[in-house]
Amino acid sequence: MIYKTCKDCGEDKPVAEFWKNKASKDGFAYYCKACFGRRNGRSYRKKQAALGKEARAYRRHSDVPERMKYCPHCKEIKSVDDFGSNRANKSGLAHHCRPCHSEVMREGKRRKHGSERNYLLKLRYGVTEAQVEEMIAEQGGVCVICLRAEPKHVDHDHLTGLVRRVLCFKCNGGLGQFHDDPELMRLAANYLELRGAHARRMRIEIGAPVFGGPGRVRWDPFWRTRGDAAQSARHYHLRQKYGINDDDAKWLSELQVGYCAVCCDLPAEHVDHDHESGAVRGLACSGCNTGMGQLRDDPVALRRAADYVTGRLVRRVADADGGTRLSLTVPDVDPATVPKGGWKAFWEEDGQYRKETLPFDEELDMPTWGDLDEDGVPAPG
Known part of the structure; x- marks a missing residue:
């Protein structure tokens, strides 16, 4: 040597x-x-x-024992198991231990972006926290769909990535459950009003659009005890909660051919019932059942949600000062002038308008046959 x-x-x-x-x-x-x-x-x-800067005391890298690593934030030598992975580093490990890494990341976001929320908004949606607050103020401080809850969630078009508006938790989740499909939301609204194909089929079969419910015990005294020996746990659950039994659920599933009563696309997995009367409407898939629940089983909210994703709900109109403002209902009203809880007066009228008017029913600004010349071209003036 x-x-x-x-x-x-x-x-x-x-x-x-x-x-x-x-x-x-x-x-x-x-x-x-x-x-x-x-x-x-x-x-x-x-x-x-x-x-004018102060550096830490000198320390050799070789002084760190094997399978150990020095964290520059907490200034401690820890096991490599306390460090996350980072393929960009030669060692394959993160610079800081896990607790310090989270703290360093938070400090960096606050230093560069003002807050962690601002960082996430810019990263996910391309908007700042100030822009979101401006949108909320423009909406009158309410969710643009339900007009009752506080808007906290930025909603965006999953196809284009563009931000639409700020919604409450339930409305934002309801859109996701229906996959932003406006036709499916309108089908769900008709289903809740017992106007859809499933309700018509039920009337043909049993003479009513719903069945079961707590009142069933009063008109069918033998139902609770008929054949309840050695029944499944599901039988007793259905009997107690919905006023139906296992045989009823099987009959309903056969009537629907095993598919959801709303979308008719996915397997029916859940018993759907009216939360006021307790009567069973049908069997629904997980997405439709949850989506209707998040939109409060309200047909008006479902139709407003459908118009929202198609761009018919939120409109920009001229204001008295020569600028523009948002319009969220028919009849039109300035959202900034409506007090908290004051939208109820517009809710039913707006719901009736959306029930009677579909996108293709609206009057278009098109020339009539009387306005065309002999070549089929609109006449001037």
Whole structure:
């Protein structure tokens, strides 16, 4: 083994303890790696002091035991298991331990973006927190669909990525359950009003659009005890909650051919019932059942949600000052002038308008046949 004397510490060490240096005669540095590091450390700290900065005390990387790593934030040597992975680093580990990594990321977001919420809004939707607050104020501080809850969730078009408006938690979730499909929401509104194909089929079969419910015990006294020996747990659950039994559920599933009573696309998994009367309307898939629940089983909210995703709900109209403002209902009213809880007066009228008017029913600004010349071109003026 070849040895070399370090000019700083004066010790004879193996040449493996010296960095290579082509400029020297023997091809190795004059100082051992430990002394070389201390020299560089002193030079670096001297330059930092001249700039008015304070650097941490010098520490050699080789002083860290195997399977351990130094965290520069908490200044502790910890097991590598306490560090997350980062393929961009040579070691494959993150610079900071897990608790410090989260704190450093939060501090960076606050420093660069003002807040973590502002960072996430810009990252996900391309808008700032100030722009969201401006949209909320323009909406009158309410969700544009239900007009009752506080808007907290930025909603965007999943196809284009463009931000639409700010909604409450339930309305935002309801849109997702219906996959932003306006026709499916209108089908659900008709289903809740017992006007759809499923309700018509029920009337043909049993003479009523719903059945079961708590009142069934009064008109069918033998129903609760008929054949209840050795019944399944589902039988008793259905009997107690919906006023139907396992045989009723099977009959209903056969009537619907196993598919959802609303969308008719997915398997029927859940018993859907009227929360006021307790009567069973039909069997629905998970998405339709949850979506109707999040939109409060309200046909008006469902039709407003359908018009919202098609761009018919939120309109921009001229205001008295020569600018523009939002219009959320028919009849039109300035959202900024409606007090909290004051939308109820417009709710029913707006719901009736959307029930009677579909997108293709609206009067279009098109020339009539009387306005066309003999070549089929609109006449001037």
